[in-house]
Amino acid sequence: MTHSPNSPEARDVAHHLHGYTDARRHEEVGPLVIDRGEGVHVFDIHGKRYLEAMAGLWSVGVGFSEPRLVAAATKQMSRLPFYHTFGHKAQGPVIDLAERLIGLAPVPMSKVHFTNSGSEANDTVMKLLRYRSNALGEPARKTFIARAKGYHGVTLASASLTGLPNNHRSFDLPIAGIRHTMSPHWWREALPGETEEAFATRCADELEALILAEGPETVAAFWAEPVMGAGGVIVPPATYWPKIQTVLQKYGVLLVADEVICGFGRTGNWFGSTTYGMNPDVIVVSKQLSSSYLPISAILINERVYGPIADESKRIGTFGHGFTASGHPVAAAVALENLAIIEERDLIGNVRRVGAHLRARLDALAGHPMIGEIRGVGLIAAAELVIDKPAKTALDVPGRLGGMVAGIMQDKGVISRAMGEAIAFCPPMIITELQVDEMVAVFAASVDEAKVRLGL
Incomplete structure (x- = not known):
């Protein structure tokens, strides 16, 4: 991906060593530069909105930009x-x-x-x-x-x-x-x-x-x-x-x-x-x-x-x-x-209520040929992706399938994280059932798109 020489992306590539990143790959693609946050969403420097399905790094419990x-x-x-x-x-x-x-x-x-x-x-x-x-x-x-x-x-x-x-x-x-x-x-x-x-x-x-x-x-x-x-x-x-x-x-x-x-x-x-x-x-x-x-x-x-x-x-x-x-x-x-x-704000009560809804929405996808296991508790969950469901195996390169689906999700406006073939969900604890519906719908559409790309 080409960025103008003075863009934030280009300056990041020129000066910044990132954690948990392929440094040579980063030189080619550059970063997603996040500019601001609001509730369960963050916005990049180009104004695109993303639902932050990982609460940053499992961590922004009360949401972004809480005035208190x-x-x-x-x-x-x-x-x-x-x-x-x-x-x-x-x-x-x-x-x-x-x-x-x-x-x-x-x-x-x-x-x-x-x-x-x-x-x-x-x-x-x-x-x-x-x-x-x-x-x-x-x-x-x-x-x-x-x-x-x-x-x-x-x-x-x-x-x-x-x-x-x-x-x-x-x-x-x-x-x-x-x-x-x-x-x-x-x-x-x-x-x-x-x-x-x-x-x-x-x-x-x-x-x-x-x-x-x-x-x-x-x-x-x-x-x-x-x-x-x-x-x-x-x-x-x-x-x-x-x-x-x-x-x-x-x-x-x-x-x-x-x-x-x-x-x-x-x-x-x-x-x-x-x-x-x-x-x-x-x-x-x-x-x-x-x-x-x-x-x-x-x-x-x-x-x-x-x-x-x-x-x-x-x-x-x-x-x-x-x-x-x-x-x-x-x-x-x-x-x-x-x-x-x-x-x-009884956010722990919200975790119990909305977490049950998240699990129900994910469980409804369990019959998908590329979803091997749904697991989670409270407001943390994961879906393990497979190509061969009985054998519980994915692509030849470990993490390639998970990375593909996470990338498609990001393009569609939901930031998740692939851990091997497992796609994680750990949104801010303020998330609503409607926002969960949006998050899971993007995940399901992304798995379907990956299936098409792979010719399965």
């Missing part, structure tokens, strides 16, 4: 635009937000530590748990287990937890001390004739075998999203979490719930941990905490985790960790107002 969030940021910016949290310092918004998060937590939690992204948060949890193991006199307990297709970030440590091959290739990852167990994707991973119940048992058995192979005294924690997001919106079988937690409890392994996508209403409850009966020791949140209006993330830890860390900081004389912007007052003020909007 703009006002909260402006008010705090004019009062105290920045202050840190090192050396016994604090400010009002960070105190209020820590208190609010402890009050919202799905299980009893002791303290909140603030970071700036989900990646930073998960990286920090790894440091905290190493620190804790040393404090407990268990220096061997430094192994962390995550899952294939799980997503926990992109720093050296958090990308190692992530169970997606392209986050490891050519980065020399994962680092030492990280192990992965199987994904809970029954439709894709089940053995012939295996029930969901039997599959969940096999998942738990594989985790237990891995813990035993490593040595239970060496395993510190198990990392998991309640529902996998970037791995393809993978919803676990009904008995998966009870079985997994039985294994963790048996060997004294901590549970880290990565709620970066699921937290603050996405699954129909404040936390995905509630939806699935999880009892985590650590909860990681970001994205919908501030609807991503400003970067902020948080780590909630229970007393079992906090106590040894506090004792070790006493022994050393300091807790030698923190970021300049940890608990940034403007980001914290926006997060507080964002949480208030979610509660006051």
Whole structure:
């Protein structure tokens, strides 16, 4: 695609290295430049409107350009635009937000530590748990287990937890001390004739075998999203979490719930941990905490985790960790107002109502020859595309079919995301049933167009 030399597209190609992008391909096609947002829609610099079916990156819960969030940021910016949290310092918004998060937590939690992204948060949890193991006199307990297709970030440590091959290739990852167990994707991973119940048992058995192979005294924690997001919106079988937690409890392994996508209403409850009966020791949140209006993330830890860390900081004389912007007052003020909007407008109730409508509309497409599986919970869903439905296979090049359909959808005015062959739906939590109808209609038309293009 040719752009004029001084266009925003050309200047972006000339100067900007994008994340999750083929850099050489980007030189050829350039970016879609978004200019503004309003509700569930964004507009490009040419004025074209798009329904943002991914809430940006799973994150703009209250929609774009919410005046109350703009006002909260402006008010705090004019009062105290920045202050840190090192050396016994604090400010009002960070105190209020820590208190609010402890009050919202799905299980009893002791303290909140603030970071700036989900990646930073998960990286920090790894440091905290190493620190804790040393404090407990268990220096061997430094192994962390995550899952294939799980997503926990992109720093050296958090990308190692992530169970997606392209986050490891050519980065020399994962680092030492990280192990992965199987994904809970029954439709894709089940053995012939295996029930969901039997599959969940096999998942738990594989985790237990891995813990035993490593040595239970060496395993510190198990990392998991309640529902996998970037791995393809993978919803676990009904008995998966009870079985997994039985294994963790048996060997004294901590549970880290990565709620970066699921937290603050996405699954129909404040936390995905509630939806699935999880009892985590650590909860990681970001994205919908501030609807991503400003970067902020948080780590909630229970007393079992906090106590040894506090004792070790006493022994050393300091807790030698923190970021300049940890608990940034403007980001914290926006997060507080964002949480208030979610509660006051009953957006979680909207997730339940409109999420059920989304699932019904998608389920109505299940008979399409190119749709292999529909899955989801609350207001997060995915449709897995196939060419051969019985074999559950797509095109020879992995991701080509998903990328084709996502591209057609964008041309038709709906921005989604392909994760392999899975097309994801994670719109702002303010979306209406009529807007869902529009979104799903564009998806259905795009699948049909792909079918024609492929001559199927």
